[in-house]
Amino acid sequence: MRSRDVEAALLSRCAxxxxxxxxxxxxxxxxxxxxxxxxxxxxxxxxxxxRLMQASEDYFAAHPSERLPAHDVVTRGWVTSLPRLHGRLSQTFRYQ
Structure with a gap:
């Protein structure tokens, strides 16, 4: 999967x-x-x-060693960039 495809799927899950x-x-x-x-x-x-933070914290309560610094999330290609993440989510949440 291309990084943009991964990002799109993760943004959909975020929404x-x-x-x-x-x-x-x-x-x-x-x-x-x-x-x-x-x-x-x-x-x-x-x-x-x-709600997103709670879903994250629930997961990390069971898997504390899997929490990564923000930089690693971007480096792994799960998020293209923080400004892009903000913009895409803002657009999605505004029209929910």
């Missing part, structure tokens, strides 16, 4: 989890992307950010 009260991260990649996504949109979309 789904941000809408649900009981969403959860399925793996390390999702948990780290949810955490990063929550941080970049928290001032504009606090409810969605809280």
């Amino acid at each position: 789904t989890v941000a809408r649900e009260r009981t969403g959860s991260a399925l793996d390390q990649r999702e948990a780290n992307v949810f955490r990063l996504a929550a941080m970049v949109v928290q001032s504009s979309f606090p409810r969605e950010a809280a």
Whole structure:
């Protein structure tokens, strides 16, 4: 899968989890992307950010060694860039 395809799939999962009260991260990649996504949109979309962060924290409670620094999330290609992540999520959340 190309990095943009991976990013699109993860953004879709972010949108789904941000809408649900009981969403959860399925793996390390999702948990780290949810955490990063929550941080970049928290001032504009606090409810969605809280849900993403909770899904991430639930995963890390069971897998604490899988939490990565933001830089590693970008380096692995799970997120293209933080400004792009913010822009794409803001657009998605604005039209939910």
